[in-house]
Amino acid sequence: MPFYAALHSESGAAREFLLQAAGQAIQCPEMTSTRLPNSLDTFWMPFTPNKAFKADPRLVTRAEGMFYYTPDNRAVLDGTSGLWCVAAGHNQPKIVEAIRKAAGELDYAGSFNMGHPSAFEFANRLSDIVPEGMDRIFFVNSGSESVDTALKIALAYQVARGKPGKYRLIGRERAYHGVNFGGMSVGGITRNRMNFGPMVGGVDHLPHTHDITRNAFTRGQPKHGAEYADALERLIQLHDASTIAAVIVEPVAGSTGVLVPPHGYLQRLRELCTKHDILLIFDEVITGFGRLGAPFGAQYFDVKPDLITMAKAINNATVPMGAVAAKREIYDAVLSGSQTPIELFHGYTMSAHPLACAAGLATLDVFKEQRLFERAAELARYWENALHSLRDARHVIDIRNLGLIGGIEMEPRPGKPTARALEAFRACFDAGLLVRVTGDIIALSPPLIVEKTHIDHMVETIRGVLQRID
Ligand SMILES: Cc1ncc(COP(=O)(O)O)c(C=O)c1O
Numbered sequence: 001m002p003f004y005a006a007l008h009s010e011s012g013a014a015r016e017f018l019l020q021a022a023g024q025a026i027q028c029p030e031m032t033s034t035r036l037p038n039s040l041d042t043f044w045m046p047f048t049p050n051k052a053f054k055a056d057p058r059l060v061t062r063a064e065g066m067f068y069y070t071p072d073n074r075a076v077l078d079g080t081s082g083l084w085c086v087a088a089g090h091n092q093p094k095i096v097e098a099i100r101k102a103a104g105e106l107d108y109a110g111s112f113n114m115g116h117p118s119a120f121e122f123a124n125r126l127s128d129i130v131p132e133g134m135d136r137i138f139f140v141n142s143g144s145e146s147v148d149t150a151l152k153i154a155l156a157y158q159v160a161r162g163k164p165g166k167y168r169l170i171g172r173e174r175a176y177h178g179v180n181f182g183g184m185s186v187g188g189i190t191r192n193r194m195n196f197g198p199m200v201g202g203v204d205h206l207p208h209t210h211d212i213t214r215n216a217f218t219r220g221q222p223k224h225g226a227e228y229a230d231a232l233e234r235l236i237q238l239h240d241a242s243t244i245a246a247v248i249v250e251p252v253a254g255s256t257g258v259l260v261p262p263h264g265y266l267q268r269l270r271e272l273c274t275k276h277d278i279l280l281i282f283d284e285v286i287t288g289f290g291r292l293g294a295p296f297g298a299q300y301f302d303v304k305p306d307l308i309t310m311a312k313a314i315n316n317a318t319v320p321m322g323a324v325a326a327k328r329e330i331y332d333a334v335l336s337g338s339q340t341p342i343e344l345f346h347g348y349t350m351s352a353h354p355l356a357c358a359a360g361l362a363t364l365d366v367f368k369e370q371r372l373f374e375r376a377a378e379l380a381r382y383w384e385n386a387l388h389s390l391r392d393a394r395h396v397i398d399i400r401n402l403g404l405i406g407g408i409e410m411e412p413r414p415g416k417p418t419a420r421a422l423e424a425f426r427a428c429f430d431a432g433l434l435v436r437v438t439g440d441i442i443a444l445s446p447p448l449i450v451e452k453t454h455i456d457h458m459v460e461t462i463r464g465v466l467q468r469i470d
Contacts, residue, residue, distance in 0.1 A: 036061075036071055058429055063090035066447055066454055068434060076429060079458050080436040081447045084254060084286045085312035088366045089449040095316050095362040102358030111139070111352045119352035122360045126323065129295040129364070129373075131304050136331035138324045139352040143285035143311035144178025146322035147248070150307045151182040152346055154246035154279045157330045160337025167202050168239055170232065170247040170278075174208035176255035177248060177283050186248050189256060204239065206231050206247070210259045212409070216398045217391060218260070219384050225262030229269045241276035246307075251297030254286035257441035258400045258407025266303045279306040279330075285322070289313035290367065290448050292403030293377025300403070306330060315359035316366075320350070375448040376404040382452055386459045387444070394466045395420060406444040408462065413470070420469065427465040433458055 040054045060068040060076065066089060068076040081087055088095065102118070109116040119139065127135035138153070140146050151169055158166040171177065171186025178184070184193055185200035188208065193199065207228050215222035232247065251266060253259035273280040287297035288310040294300040296308060307330065311322030335343045350356075367373055380403055387406045388399050398409040413420050421437035428435045428442075435458075436443045442462065446454065 056426075058426075065089045065091075066450060075432060077433050077454060077457060077461075079428075079434055079444045079446050081313070081445050082317055083312070083436070084291070084445045085317035087289050087291070087313035087448045088316045088363060088370070088372060089447045092316055092363075092366055094366050095318055095359050098358045098362035099318060099355050102355050106354045109354055110349060112347060116352075116354055116357075118354055118357035118361060122352070122357040125361060125364050126325065130308060130325040131296065131298045133329075134298075134304070134306075134308060134325045134327050136326045136328055138326065138346075139356075140311075140322040140324070141320045141348055141350050141353075141356075142178065142322050143283075143309065144180040144183050144322075145348065146285065146309035146311050146324050147177040147183035147186075147283055148180045149346060150281050150283075150309045150324045151186065151246065151248070153307060153324060153326055153330065153334070153344070154281065156334050156344055156346075157279065158245045160334045160343075162337070163242075165242055166245045166278075168244045169200070169203050170206060170235060170244060171203060172206040172208055172249050172253075174210065174253055174256040174259060175205075175248075175250060175283075176253070177250075178285075202243075204235050206235070206249070208253070208256075208259060209262055209265060210257075211262075212398050215262070217388065218400065219388060220402055221260055222262045226264035226268050228262070229265050229272065232269065232272045236272075236276055241278060244276070244278050246279040246281050247273055248281040248283055250283045250285075251287045251301060251303075252292070252402055252405060254405065254443065254445070255438060257409065257438050258402075258405055258443050260400050260402045261301070266301050270303045270305070273306075281305055281307040281309065283309045285309055285311045286405075286445070287403075289363075290373045290376055291405060291445065293374060293380055295373050314363070315356055316363045318359045318363075319353065319356040321353070321356035321360060370449065372448045379404060379450065379452075379455075383455060386455045390459060390463060390466075393463050395469075396466065404446060404448060404450070408442040408444075410440045410442070410466070412440045423469045424462075424465055427469055428461060431461050431465060433461040435462070 040057060045053060059071055061071050062069040066078055068078055106116055111119060123137040126137050138149055140149050155167060158164060169186050171188060173188035175188040177187045181200055184196060185203045188205055209225045209228045211225050214224040251261060270280055282298055282305040284296050292300040298304055298308060306327050308325040314323060315321050383404055384401045387401050390396055390408060391399060395410040396408060397411045400407040410420050418439055421440045424442060425435060425437040
């Protein structure tokens with residue numbers, strides 16, 4: 001639906017809201033500078049139904065603050081921070097300026113056997129916000145790489161301390177840990193795994209914690225389900241702890257539809273891992289950088305893992321980057337246990353890229369100045385109430401929330417799972433709102449600079465869309 005049609009379909013307040021956003025865009029001189037491509041054929045798009053998209057494309061050419069703008073200058077409110085990553089809002093001026101400056105000073109420097117100051121400075125600054133003692137930082141370029149790196153560090157650690165038999169990795173059903181072979185193997189999404197061979201060996205899975213029969217419409221953490229963690233005891237009985245290197249979980253599973261951990265679940269996992277000498281890895285690619293109202297989920301839940309993966313908002317998603325934070329004992333053990341001068345045979349050409357580090361340093365400044373680590377906690381109650389006001393909306397069978405994350409689960413169309421959600425996604429975009437859908441769930445994670453008026457607009461748009469679609 002073109003922008004003007006969308007305007008006519010919206011209520012008075014929503015109409016005003018979209019007009020205001022578009023008005024801001026009209027004043028922007030850069031908006032006409034993007035040339036549209038002649039053809040959409042050659043870009044093989046990731047995680048996209050390519051044929052359907054190219055028949056009915058959705059392009060954006062510019063972004064600012066809470067909004068994307070389409071080629072016809074239509075404002076689209078970003079309800080998902082891009083892909084859970086633009087936490088400080090789009091085109092954040094300080095971050096953009098830091099990248100411009102860095103590009104003019106040092107375009108590239110590797111980190112193999114040489115270095116550049118901003119890599120060390122960024123690691124130092126990150127060490128201030130991770131849980132205490134987890135201050136050894138390995139830089140990578142994506143969430144997927146951060147997961148595979150963390151798994152390899154876990155294995156290298158076990159070897160370095162003389163326990164090479166501890167090689168198994170335990171993931172979880174419905175987990176998303178990226179698309180590389182390690183992350184895919186510990187991940188728990190059938191479609192992401194089924195066409196790619198036998199996976200990494202020595203992997204097993206915990207059950208997921210999603211329990212809609214007992215926990216539907218829970219506000220915050222569900223009451224029921226801490227006992228799902230006890231499945232680790234069963235896996236230990238089966239494999240023996242002496243063969244298990246690490247357990248990896250997302251503190252809140254995002255990509256499979258916002259699965260909030262039941263009260264006590266993460267604590268129980270921590271206890272079991274400690275008891276059986278197994279490393280615990282938190283994949284904080286989504287929950288890191290203020291999404292829950294603390295720098296990391298580890299602090300929010302007060303559960304300290306041994307390794308944390310991060311990416312996405314690490315530099316406001318401006319330059320590809322990820323990282324692993326390791327406990328100092330792990331770093332020390334790998335360094336002292338190594339038989340070779342290079343202690344860890346792992347790394348990427350682009351690890352700690354100067355532009356990514358500059359963007360990361362500026363991102364931390366912006367987070368501090370704008371108190372973005374605290375922002376989700378301040379808005380969490382308003383967010384929760386707004387989302388749960390959709391309880392009586394058409395098709396809705398569950399609503400989940402934590403920090404500034406929300407999940408709205410719809411009843412699937414009989415025999416056509418995901419069709420309703422896909423239609424909702426398109427209808428929301430046409431109505432000026434970007435949401436993310438996964439399965440039959442609408443997932444929301446707005447930039448942390450979101451205002452209450454934006455939240456109201458998201459909820460009203462979704463209500464209208466759910467009313468309109470079958
Ligand atoms: C928890 C988690 N881990 C890993 C990844 C993979 O990150 P990337 O797409 O940057 O490789 C994602 C991406 O959504 C994620 O949510």
